[in-house]
């Protein structure tokens with residue numbers, strides 16, 4: 001069965017900054033065809049649960065305390081790709097809008113809930129290395 005890397009919060013893991021999740025129950029439809037490998041780049045990159053929310057500001061990731069947390073994001077992204085390489089994973093499903101996992105949109109860096117076109121740090125890294133990335137809003141593409 002082909003393996004897919006998936007944002008851990010989408011399958012109900014409490015990895016969000018506030019200790020909750022983004023459960024996307026349609027993930028179960030994927031289990032007929034794929035083996036899912038849950039991964040949270042923020043946690044694997046060394047951030048805690050809970051943690052301050054962060055957004056991308058230019059080429060950095062800054063949290064609400066104005067701390068630059070970019071290094072954690074880069075570490076998480078590198079770890080994700082290492083796992084993809086090791087497990088021969090070619091596809092990822094990542095949580096839309098997140099500064100780590102956003103696929104088409106991210107928050108605009110003003111912490112005012114405004115979204116702009118852009119990709120999270122993990123998404124950018126995986127795409128750069130040839131992994132095909134979908135958001136949870138696009139899983140129909142994978143179920144055809």
Ligand code: SF4
Nearest residue numbers: 007009040095098101
């Ligand atoms: S980094 Fe990705 S997997 Fe982790 S909580 Fe944020 S959106 Fe979910």
